[in-house]
Amino acid sequence: MHDSLHTSPRPAAAGALPGTDLAPVRQPAVEFRDIAIAYGRFMAVRDFSLAIRKGSFVTLLGPSGCGKTTILRSIAGLVDVTEGQISIGGRRVDDVPIYKRNIGLVFQSYALFPHKSVFDNVAFGLKYRKVSKPEIARRVGKALEMVRLPGSERKLPSQLSGGQQQRIALARAIVFEPEVLLMDEPLSALDANMREEMRVEIKKIQKETGITAIFVTHDQEEALSMSDQIVVMNAGRIEQIGTPEQVYAEPATAFVADFLGKAxxxxxxxxxxxxxxxxxxxxxxxxxxxxxxxxxxxxxxxxxxxxxxxxxxxxxxxxxxxxxxxxxxxxxxxxxxxxxxxxxxxxxxxxxxxxxxxxxxxxxxxxxxxxxxxxxxxxxxxxxxx
Missing domain, CATH: 2.40.50.140 (Nucleic acid-binding proteins)
Known part of the structure; x- marks a missing residue:
């Protein structure tokens, strides 16, 4: 088994699902321990334990309402956990405010400031971190080169295509060198050809930077083509964890078999x-x-x-x-x-x-x-x- 991630470090319980008991990660970049998240009486997530290796690309995959976005938002500090704890780089963060977590975020809607230039959009997080102006200029230029949009600093988002706007959103998320990059359905607003192109670009940038990436999608093709490891979720729980080849060829449950590839x-x-x-x-x-x-x-x-x-x-x-x-x-x-x-x-x-x-x-x-x-x-x- 690969050691990019695993479920709880406790021994697997009797009757545990095959495919969810992976070898421990020595120094996880992100770790969840016995996470439960409730909205009133509704349990959105339960019994969620997971450790993610530094530099890996991990996808949370499942249908709408399965809890994958809730988990992603909990890492960012946008959702409070009801039980359990979350650690980033060995530091517990479930009680740490979002602005003190070194995390990059890319959303489906891009969330760019429409009246700010590309430069100001990308530099936004650096200014709040009190980075010097020359260093801001250097980092913004480097980030735009990585997303293949050098020279676009003075443009407004409205002057860019949807794919270019998504690249700017990605540049803004990586420009301050975050510990973890979180992406919530970032490609769903793009057409089929652009989605395929951006899959390749995102994976390439992630490998070049060595950043730990957590990607949320309901699209199995995205998950299979981009991920080092896939966490298949259903009804707030983990159904299976494994490489793309493992979850496809060796589905742990009937749900995984049906959801991933319609077997x-x-x-x-x-x-x-x-x-x-x-x-x-x-x-x-x-x-x-x-x-x-x-x-x-x-x-x-x-x-x-x-x-x-x-x-x-x-x-x-x-x-x-x-x-x-x-x-x-x-x-x-x-x-x-x-x-x-x-x-x-x-x-x-x-x-x-x-x-x-x-x-x-x-x-x-x-x-x-x-x-x-x-x-x-x-x-x-x-x-x-x-």
Missing amino acids: NMLPGTVAAVDGLVATIALAAGRSVTALSPRVLAPGESITLVVRPQKLQVAAAGACANRLAGKIVSTSYLGGSAVYEIDIGQGSVVRAYALIDGKVAREGETVEIGFDPAACVLLDAQGRRIA
């Missing part, structure tokens, strides 16, 4: 076992084999998780598991297509296929296949079998 989830019952190979009778009326991390018991209820990319369409002869189905929808994407395929009993699976010729259409019967090792198995409680 195919096929309920079934163990019909027979041969060591670690289990025959699963699917609710769809078919039987398949799956490789399990442990020996399963006949009659055990499980859910088979198969990513759409792991399903082979119309070329399943080499696969151990082969299922016939009828295409109910086709989404052509240029070099690839997404098929929705009914495999019986109303069970519909999604398959991604590269296109090298004819695209299959609605109503066609196709054969899909997957390897027994290509699935993740969840138990009756929706937790990954490990």
